[in-house]
Amino acid sequence: MSVGTGRIARDIAFTLEKKSEKIFENIFLQNGVLALMGVNSRVKVVQGGNRFDERVHLGQNSTVDHRSKYTAIPTDLQDNFLTASYGQATISGASVVNMVEADQNMGKHRIDDLASALVEEAQLTFPNKIGSALMAASPDATQPESIHQRIEATAQGSQTSSLGGISRADHKGVADPTDMWQNYYSSSAISDIGAAAGIAAFSKFLFKCSPGGTAKTEQPDIVLTTIGVFSKAHGGADANRRYNATEKLTVFGFDNIKFNNAAMLADRNVPAGYAYALNTNYMRIQVLGGRSTKVVGDVKTVGDGKQSIALQVRPPIESDNSLHYAIKMYMVYNLTFGGLRQHGLQVSITEA
Numbered sequence: 001m002s003v004g005t006g007r008i009a010r011d012i013a014f015t016l017e018k019k020s021e022k023i024f025e026n027i028f029l030q031n032g033v034l035a036l037m038g039v040n041s042r043v044k045v046v047q048g049g050n051r052f053d054e055r056v057h058l059g060q061n062s063t064v065d066h067r068s069k070y071t072a073i074p075t076d077l078q079d080n081f082l083t084a085s086y087g088q089a090t091i092s093g094a095s096v097v098n099m100v101e102a103d104q105n106m107g108k109h110r111i112d113d114l115a116s117a118l119v120e121e122a123q124l125t126f127p128n129k130i131g132s133a134l135m136a137a138s139p140d141a142t143q144p145e146s147i148h149q150r151i152e153a154t155a156q157g158s159q160t161s162s163l164g165g166i167s168r169a170d171h172k173g174v175a176d177p178t179d180m181w182q183n184y185y186s187s188s189a190i191s192d193i194g195a196a197a198g199i200a201a202f203s204k205f206l207f208k209c210s211p212g213g214t215a216k217t218e219q220p221d222i223v224l225t226t227i228g229v230f231s232k233a234h235g236g237a238d239a240n241r242r243y244n245a246t247e248k249l250t251v252f253g254f255d256n257i258k259f260n261n262a263a264m265l266a267d268r269n270v271p272a273g274y275a276y277a278l279n280t281n282y283m284r285i286q287v288l289g290g291r292s293t294k295v296v297g298d299v300k301t302v303g304d305g306k307q308s309i310a311l312q313v314r315p316p317i318e319s320d321n322s323l324h325y326a327i328k329m330y331m332v333y334n335l336t337f338g339g340l341r342q343h344g345l346q347v348s349i350t351e352a
Contacts, residue, residue, distance in 0.1 A: 011115060012095065012097055012102075012114060012115045012118060012316070012325075012327060013313060013314075013315055013316045013327045015115040015116075015118075015119060016095060016115070016118065016119060016122065016313050016327055016329060017292060017310070017313040019119045020292065020310045020311035020312075020313050020329065021309060021310050021311075022119070022123065023119070023122050023123050023126055023311055023329075024309045024310065024311055024331070026123040026124075026126070026127055027126055027127045027130055028043075029127075030127035030128070030131065031127060031130065031131040031134070032222060032224070032254050032256075032263075032265040032267065033134065033147070033222055033224065033278065033280070033283075034130075034131075034134075034285065035254065036221060036222050036263070036280050037280045037283065037284070037285055040221075040280050040281065042280050042281075042283060042284045042285065043284070043285050043286075043287065043309070044284055044285070044286050044287070045286075045287050045288075045289045045293060045309060046286055046287070046288055046289060047288075047289040047293070048289075049288075050088065051085045051086060051087060051088060052085070052086045052087075052088060052286040052288075052334050052336050053083050053084070053085050053086075054083070054084045054085075054086065054164060054284065054286075054336040054337065054338050055081060055082075055083060055084075055338070056081070056082045056083070056084050056164070056166065056181070056338060056339065057080055057081055057082075058080055058082060058166075058171050058178070058179050058180070058181060059080045059171075059176060059178055059179035060080070060176065060178050060179075061078055061080070062074070062076055062078065063075065063076060063078070082166055083164075083165075084163065084164025084165060084166050084336065084337065084338075085164055085165045086145060086164055086286075086334045086335075086336045087334060088288055088332045088333070088334055089133070089142060089143055089144035089332070089333060089334050090142070090330055090331070090332050091126065091129060091130060091133075091330065091331050091333070092328065092329065092330035092331075093122065093125065093126070093328075093329060093330070094326045094327060094328045094329070095118040095121070095122065095326075095327045095329070096324050096325070096326050096327075097114070097118075097316065097324065097325040097326075097327065098323055098324055099323040099324070099325070100323055101114065102114060102325075118327075122329065126311075126331075130144075131269075132269060133146065134146060134147055134335060135147055135148045135224070135267060135269035135270065136148060136149065136269075137149065137271075144333060144334045144335050145163075145334055145335040145336070145337075146335075147224070147276055147278065147335070148269065148270075148271075148276075150163055150183075150337065151183050151276050151278070151343050151344070151345045152182075152183060152185065152345070153185060153187075153274075153345055153347060154185060155185055156172075156173065156180070156182045156183070156184050156185060156341075157172045157173070157174050157182065159172075159182045159183070163181070163337060163340065164336070164337065166181050167181070168181050168182050168340075173341060177211055177341070178211070180211075180340065180341040181340050181341075182340055182341065183209075183340045183341065183343045183344055183345060184205070184208055184209050184277075184341065184343070184344035184345070185344060185345050185346075185347075186205050186208075186344070186345075186346045186347070187347050187348050188201065188348065189348040189349075189350070190202060190346070190348065190349045190350065191350045192232065192235075192236075192350060193229060193232050193233050193236075193349055193350075194232050194233050194234065194235035194236030195235075195236055196236075198236075199236060199259070202259055202275070202346060202349075203259055203260050205277070205344060205346050206219065206220055206223075206259060206260045206261075206262055206277055206344075207219075207260065208344065209277050209279070209341075209342060209343060209344035210342075211341050211342065216261055217281050218279070218281075218342065219260055219261040219262065219279065220260075220261070220262045220277035220278055220279045220342070220343065220344065221261055221262050221263065221278070221279060221280055221281070222262055222263050222264075222265065222277075222278050222280060223259060223262045223263065223264040223265065223275050223276065223277050223278070224265055224266075224267045224270050224275070224276040224278065225264060225265070225266060225267070225270055225274065225275040225276070225349070226266060226267075226270045226271075226272055226273070226274065226351060227266045227268075228272070228273075228351025228352050229266075229273065229274075229275060229349050229351050229352075230257070230264060230265070230266040231351075231352040232349075232350065232351060232352040233257050233259075233264060234257065235352070262277060272351060273347055273348055273349045273350070273351060274345065274346070274347050274349070275345070275346045275347075275349055276343075276344075276345055277343060277344040277345070277346065278343050279339070279342035279343055281338075281342070282337060282338045282339035282340075282342040282343070283335065283336070283337055283338070283343075284335075284336050284338065285333060285334075285335060285336075286333060286334055286336050287309060287331065287332065287333045288332035288333065290312040290332075291312060292310040292311070292312050292313065293309070293310060293312075311329050311330065311331050312329060312330050312331065313327065313328075313329045314327065314328045314329070315327075
């Protein structure tokens with residue numbers, strides 16, 4: 001083994017660690033939902049523990065009502081604040097350095113900048129894996145919560161699964177819409193989402209997912225759909241129909257069309273004819289802090305919505321039977337929901 005290979009491996013590990021914040025940033029710049037969550041400062045770093053908690057308010061204060069000035073005020077104990085608990089998903093990988101290749105990439109005659117190549121590879125791979133997992137149809141026990149799975153294609157009031165340890169069946173929101181741990185759902189066909197009638201029908205559904213009315217924070221702010229539906233919407237994208245783009249997402253290169261307060265994006269993982277209406281004010285990405293973590297708590301947005309959090313990168317380990325060094329890196333995270341009635345799913349949309 002030539003002199004300097006070990007040093008090169010350590011240099012590469014050092015470079016990966018220093019550039020890990022760029023890798024994390026790229027995760028948020030390659031996925032529309034994550035990009036908007038980054039812009040809206042919906043990223044939180046948690047230190048310690050084996051789960052992620054999210055406080056949820058379901059129902060109203062039952063003691064508040066109109067009554068006679070002589071009537072006693074009830075003092076029933078309220079139990080409207082619940083804690084939704086989520087597991088911790090680990091995404092990990094390794095940059096493998098071959099000792100001979102390390103030698104070949106030293107000095108003025110080097111073939112390539114090996115460190116830069118490995119950083120670029122990580123920047124491209126991590127976002128794809130995370131983006132696919134967040135829209136997985138049937139995530140396995142190692143994956144994070146999936147938008148596809150958790151925003152159900154079942155009528156409100158009929159959903160019986162649990163999310164975050166809270167049963168949907170116990171909070172149907174039928175008598176009291178504020179006591180609702182269920183997402184909205186519509187299967188009413190929309191034949192042309194680019195025509196006036198289709199725009200009106202979809203806008204009506206988005207307003208239904210706004211339990212607070214027209215308040216901006218209560219409205220879905222992103223819609224994930226298919227390329228076919230997105231292309232159909234493009235057919236009616238003129239100024240007279242109140243279409244425009246969300247500039248925050250355009251800055252990151254996401255072509256989008258705006259319905260109400262929601263930016264519509266195309267995602268390769270969305271089933272045909274589906275449109276997921278999401279409110280990032282009631283969603284969060286939580287990340288477990290580690291040895292390389294510099295901040296704890298809500299992550300401040302850097303620049304144009306960029307998130308700067310270090311991945312966990314470990315020192316290089318030499319293989320005992322091959323000419324390789326392995327540099328491991330990982331992140332522990334999950335998608336958590338602070339509310340369900342602020343989200344919805346529209347299906348049966350005709351595609352282009």
